[in-house]
Amino acid sequence: EKKTFLDLFDGINKNFKEIYYRLTGGEATLEITSRDDPLNSEIYIKAMPKGKYMIKIDALSGGEKSVAVLALILAFQNEKPSPVYYLDEVDMFLDGYNAEQVGKLFRENSKKAQVIMVSLKKAVSKFATNIIGVTTDGHGNTKIVEKYMEEDDGEKRDSQGDNK
Amino acid sequence: EKKTFLDLFDGINKNFKEIYYRLTGGEATLEITSRDDPLNSEIYIKAMPKGKYMIKIDALSGGEKSVAVLALILAFQNEKPSPVYYLDEVDMFLDGYNAEQVGKLFRENSKKAQVIMVSLKKAVSKFATNIIGVTTDGHGNTKIVEKYMEEDDGEKRDSQGDNK
Amino acid sequence: MIIESIEMENFKSYGKKVTVRLKDGFTVIIGPNGSGKSNLGDAMLFVLGAKSNKAIRVDRAADFIHKSDPPLKRCSVTLTISEGDKKYTLSREIVNNGNEIKSNYYLNGKRARYLDVLKLIDSFHIYLDSYSFVLQGDINNIIKMSGAERRKLIESMA
Amino acid sequence: MIIESIEMENFKSYGKKVTVRLKDGFTVIIGPNGSGKSNLGDAMLFVLGAKSNKAIRVDRAADFIHKSDPPLKRCSVTLTISEGDKKYTLSREIVNNGNEIKSNYYLNGKRARYLDVLKLIDSFHIYLDSYSFVLQGDINNIIKMSGAERRKLIESMA
Ligand SMILES: Nc1ncnc2c1ncn2[C@@H]1O[C@H](COP(=O)(O)OP(=O)(O)OP(=O)(O)O)[C@@H](O)[C@H]1O
Ligand SMILES: Nc1ncnc2c1ncn2[C@@H]1O[C@H](COP(=O)(O)OP(=O)(O)OP(=O)(O)O)[C@@H](O)[C@H]1O
Numbered sequence A, B: 001e002k003k004t005f006l007d008l009f010d011g012i013n014k015n016f017k018e019i020y021y022r023l024t025g026g027e028a029t030l031e032i033t034s035r036d037d038p039l040n041s042e043i044y045i046k047a048m049p050k051g052k053y054m055i056k057i058d059a060l061s062g063g064e065k066s067v068a069v070l071a072l073i074l075a076f077q078n079e080k081p082s083p084v085y086y087l088d089e090v091d092m093f094l095d096g097y098n099a100e101q102v103g104k105l106f107r108e109n110s111k112k113a114q115v116i117m118v119s120l121k122k123a124v125s126k127f128a129t130n131i132i133g134v135t136t137d138g139h140g141n142t143k144i145v146e147k148y149m150e151e152d153d154g155e156k157r158d159s160q161g162d163n164k
Numbered sequence C, D: 001m002i003i004e005s006i007e008m009e010n011f012k013s014y015g016k017k018v019t020v021r022l023k024d025g026f027t028v029i030i031g032p033n034g035s036g037k038s039n040l041g042d043a044m045l046f047v048l049g050a051k052s053n054k055a056i057r058v059d060r061a062a063d064f065i066h067k068s069d070p071p072l073k074r075c076s077v078t079l080t081i082s083e084g085d086k087k088y089t090l091s092r093e094i095v096n097n098g099n100e101i102k103s104n105y106y107l108n109g110k111r112a113r114y115l116d117v118l119k120l121i122d123s124f125h126i127y128l129d130s131y132s133f134v135l136q137g138d139i140n141n142i143i144k145m146s147g148a149e150r151r152k153l154i155e156s157m158a
């Protein structure tokens, strides 16, 4: 019980540090209040954006908190790899620079799994291999309006609706 | 007691409908579960984006919810006008179109009050009369980096740091 | 394993029959607020997330069915999944015949028992509890969690 | 009434002395994540929001003081406010002399009593309770409120 939990915690924490560094160049870590009694303890997220001090994420800015939590979620995913990932506007709080780092990372991850993401930011969709555009017809019906599929030779093909 | 509350509720609701229509072209309303016993009732927000049905905001999308709540907040502000407003990334969930509507509205409101807003979106900052850019020096110190002040003749003046 | 296509019939904002083809790699879904982006994620969860209704933002199962006048009785989502050289179609439908709502699963076009479906989904190793699907708002929820809630979250993954 | 400038001395991420001049009209603050945009809003609230500490995202008053090595003992924010042809400077400082933390207000450079400051702020009619200041996350909080919480919110404005 205790050992399984601590092994999982340590595995997640190792991933978390690596991914946070990869996204921001800063350091981050999970802290558990008691390793002796893990199943009654509390877990805190601490992060140190580049050039700053290591503090609990509560004192960071909106964007800095969301980068740290995104790194944690990706660490959860790494612990139990899945063939398909779906991420819905996880870049919402991020500025252009951070959004690009996230786009790059997901493009890389998509070599090992199918990654499907909803995003409103160009800084992310520019890293996509395929883009699906949706809109409504004015009466609440969703229409699929455009698709760019990167053909195997890397060239983008623009087609309306269904891909033949 | 009851009367003051109902008068305030009706005032806010009237503003809310107008502002929501102004931002989206759709209809919205506040509903109170009991006008007879208002101080023990519940208040729901219902909205009908253009071309859709009137439903509680819980069933709407992330962006549609945030436009409705932003309209409600602006209705609160209208009830008790203030000379200064500060709004921190209230456009976070919005797509380009909705963000522009918000930018336009704030530009108009800024004729009657000082409006100070934090935004990451160009669709909003293009409506600003003044822009203040901040950044960090790499050691966690904030630096003010640029300011465009629209001179009275409408021409933007670019200056570093303090305006002489 | 990849999801090759999502076919929706009167599912939420997708009226009539709409098919979305998916490819391997990094797919980004773009579009205005309220256009139906998150509903695509809900469509996948509707079939794969058998264990949890909560995740798909509806109060009653009838809310899955595309709202229209007169009300429709049925909605369905079919995922075409390929794994190595095998292909499956896995679908789920909701039928609302007035006094009761039924939820049925089909595997390659034939009615399938719920337990068989669960076993098949487990074989795909899509760990929903380890956030392989990150819904709109999940990040905010974790930011607001207390230290004890975060420990419980990790416990649930063990 | 408009706020003409915000002068910060070792306030949160604003080390040393930084002055931001403001004009009338629509001012937008831009910049990367963590650069100090919301801290500008906190600086205004620090002076004007005398009644509520919660709004400024700190646990202890000492967290207002810019972190540095060795730790600093004092921070302050001065707002220059003009109303018609009158001009005021209203400032607040936090002094941490080790065993206690003091918060002092100054009006036009002279120490002011807390009650005088409250009366002056009330005269500006900046209704913080009616959301004249909308902080990062306020929209999300209202979206998540229950029907009873929303009624209480409106009650607090009456
Ligand atoms: N059963 C239904 N019938 C018709 N429309 C529905 C149904 N259920 C949900 N909708 C509509 O679908 C829309 C929401 O779509 P969705 O949440 O996918 O938007 P989105 O593209 O993710 O937007 P955002 O960028 O704001 O998150 C809402 O307007 C909602 O009213
Ligand atoms: N007392 C302090 N001393 C030094 N730095 C501090 C202090 N208090 C807060 N900070 C730092 O200020 C930064 C946050 O600034 P702020 O919240 O204004 O960012 P922001 O520009 O609003 O970013 P975002 O776009 O992500 O919301 C954090 O990195 C935090 O560590």
Ligand SMILES: [Mg+2]
Binding pocket: A088, B061, B062, B063, C037, C038, C039, C136
């Ligand atoms: Mg969405």
Ligand SMILES: [Mg+2]
Binding pocket: A061, A062, A063, B088, D037, D038, D039, D136
């Ligand atoms: Mg901020």
